[in-house]
Amino acid sequence: MPHPDAGLDVDMLTTPVTEIAYAKVNVALHVRARREDGYHALESLFVFAEDGDRLQGWASDDGAIHLTIDGPFGATLDAGPDNLVVRAARALQAYLGEQRGAAIRLTKNLPVASGIGGGSADAAAALRLLARLWIVRIDDGELMGLALDLGSDVPACVPSVTQMVMGRGERQARHAVDGLDACSMLLVNPGVGVSTAQVFAGWDRVDRGPLDGSSLGVLCAMGRNDLEAAALAIAPVIGDVLAMLAAQEDVLLARMSGSGATCFALFRSDRALAAAAQAVRRANPGWWVMETRIRSA
């Protein structure tokens, strides 16, 4: 199959391999302490959407990593060495000690720096994609080490299933919760990017207690996103998003994800989801809205 970039002079040795970089959502995010290393100790229930960015890869034998980016948010992102897809590919090359190459096309559907881990999901999807493309088997522990070096959220994004995440992100445990699998979910971003480091720096350092993930009811009633206040101080429009989501019919939960500014809402039915999406789009045509479901574990 010809490569989509006609100008790219790379001898393609394989048919393309595709991976989806599933959007990450923190159903609850409790910040417990600031650690000595500057990171924060978290307890968070991660779920993943069925949708996200798309990575397509072709193997080459020239050792080069060639990234092209398209999609609705492609123009906002550089394809240079700092891109997390390129960094993931370089990390895997260094681990293998071999210079296998690849051309990767990233279709950027998720807003950048928006609390749904787009960059982290891309990095994890690149690791999965290249492991398939280069037909390599990596020990799970080694893979998670490579992933954590790329970002705190990247290890959880490797399997992209519902899990409890602790530490700065280095400890994960699969954690099924009745009612979450395939639950209708709306993601809304008001078009502002917020810096994760800046939001953590604004945390008031008050430990409001552990996360109880025993049921969806408890997660809704007792769960929190402890970064909400700090993110709201940077981007007050997040308050408008949360108010609008919470006011929708048949909403189970409306909360901010990660360090913001994306907020999510869980609904009792696909019908309620569709109605809410329509209402949000009508009232705020400039906001990014994604109708999806929670990916089953």
Ligand SMILES: C[C@](O)(CO)[C@H](O)COP(=O)(O)OP(=O)(O)OC[C@H]1O[C@@H](n2ccc(N)nc2=O)[C@H](O)[C@@H]1O
């Ligand atoms: C807020 C979350 O999205 C929740 O899922 C993550 O904890 C952030 O994960 P991430 O984007 O992969 O973050 P990283 O790229 O590792 O870190 C970006 C910056 O966020 C801050 N950071 C991140 C994670 C963490 N547990 N404590 C922190 O204080 C640090 O200042 C760090 O320099």
Ligand SMILES: Nc1ncnc2c1ncn2[C@@H]1O[C@H](COP(=O)(O)OP(=O)(O)OP(=O)(O)O)[C@@H](O)[C@H]1O
């Ligand atoms: N492929 C990529 N996609 C998105 N961002 C990337 C990518 N590569 C590098 N970055 C950089 O990483 C930073 C964080 O991006 P990302 O979209 O993962 O943030 P986020 O959604 O806020 O993450 P989190 O949910 O972990 O807080 C951005 O500032 C962006 O410039």
